[in-house]
Amino acid sequence: MTSPILVTGGTGTLGRLVVPRLRDAGREVRVLSRASHEGEDGLQFVQGDLATGEGIEAAVAGTEIVVHCAGGPRGDEDKARHLVRAALRAGVRHLVYISVVGADRVPLASGIDRAMFGYFGSKLGSERAVAGSGLPWSTLRATQFHDLMLLVVRQLARLPVVPVPAGFRFQPVDTGEVAARLVELALGAPAGLVPDLGGPRVYELATLVRGYLQARGRRRPILPVRVPGKAARAVRAGANLAPDRAVGRRTWEDFLADKLGPTHNGTVVATGS
Numbered sequence: 001m002t003s004p005i006l007v008t009g010g011t012g013t014l015g016r017l018v019v020p021r022l023r024d025a026g027r028e029v030r031v032l033s034r035a036s037h038e039g040e041d042g043l044q045f046v047q048g049d050l051a052t053g054e055g056i057e058a059a060v061a062g063t064e065i066v067v068h069c070a071g072g073p074r075g076d077e078d079k080a081r082h083l084v085r086a087a088l089r090a091g092v093r094h095l096v097y098i099s100v101v102g103a104d105r106v107p108l109a110s111g112i113d114r115a116m117f118g119y120f121g122s123k124l125g126s127e128r129a130v131a132g133s134g135l136p137w138s139t140l141r142a143t144q145f146h147d148l149m150l151l152v153v154r155q156l157a158r159l160p161v162v163p164v165p166a167g168f169r170f171q172p173v174d175t176g177e178v179a180a181r182l183v184e185l186a187l188g189a190p191a192g193l194v195p196d197l198g199g200p201r202v203y204e205l206a207t208l209v210r211g212y213l214q215a216r217g218r219r220r221p222i223l224p225v226r227v228p229g230k231a232a233r234a235v236r237a238g239a240n241l242a243p244d245r246a247v248g249r250r251t252w253e254d255f256l257a258d259k260l261g262p263t264h265n266g267t268v269v270a271t272g273s
């Protein structure tokens with residue numbers, strides 16, 4: 001009998017797609033969550049909080065593979081440190097981590113950089129906690145998930161005039177494809193930092209917003225806003241993109257059509273190689 005694979009964040013947007021893929025591969029899965037959940041055959045839940053470390057020992061006990069998908073807008077570095085400490089004690093043999101493209105390329109030099117892009121710093125800090133842990137590891141950096149981009153454009157499109165950071169581009173990727181790659185990594189040998197996973201196309205943020213508005217049959221003026229700071233400059237220069245790794249297959253248009261219906265007709269401004 002093989003030991004269960006622990007999926008932190010197994011209740012989240014990404015983790016929810018990792019769990020069934022591991023189960024389809026015949027593996028027993030344990031999910032860490034701050035809330036309590038009913039388990040079922042082959043799927044257990046352990047309650048714990050990575051921010052405080054509470055319950056983490058029990059979550060990693062008896063596991064050899066951990067897929068670390070838990071995360072939030074801030075504090076991921078501390079979460080990773082708590083997990084790593086417990087995993088070392090439990091003798092985990094492979095820690096798989098999901099990071100973000102640009103973690104190492106978005107400088108956080110000022111208050112505005114940290115306020116707007118602190119997430120990239122906390123992902124880099126977590127990457128370092130994983131790589132320096134002494135545990136065998138694999139880390140995948142992905143571009144923004146379709147689901148996240150939809151949340152962002154939805155929020156922006158609520159406003160009567162839509163402020164859009166000028167020059168920001170994104171390369172949304174299908175969350176299921178990221179989940180599949182994580183599962184492949186988890187079931188393989190520890191591989192260190194693996195090639196990035198980027199969506200198939202790069203879009204101006206304004207194009208994504210326009211496509212969404214069109215799909216919803218709404219008209220709103222878009223107001224380009226210049227975001228100050230070094231981090232924003234890096235993002236305008238494409239630090240969050242992986243055009244050479246545009247290996248994702250499902251396009252934003254297909255994702256939107258599935259989510260909102262087939263009326264979307266966004267214009268692609270640039271394509272990855």
Ligand SMILES: NC(=O)c1ccc[n+]([C@@H]2O[C@H](COP(=O)([O-])OP(=O)(O)OC[C@H]3O[C@@H](n4cnc5c(N)ncnc54)[C@H](OP(=O)(O)O)[C@@H]3O)[C@@H](O)[C@H]2O)c1
Nearest residue numbers: 009011012013014033034049050051070071099144145148
């Ligand atoms: N979204 C993107 O575009 C994107 C791109 C690249 C990389 N990533 C990374 O992918 C990972 C997953 O993102 P997501 O979009 O799936 O996030 P999500 O939907 O917000 O889910 C977050 C998950 O983290 C868990 N979690 C949060 N704080 C926790 C804590 N203190 N202790 C234990 N569990 C905690 C939550 O579990 P409970 O609520 O059940 O406790 C939930 O399952 C994150 O590391 C994120 O940085 C995301």
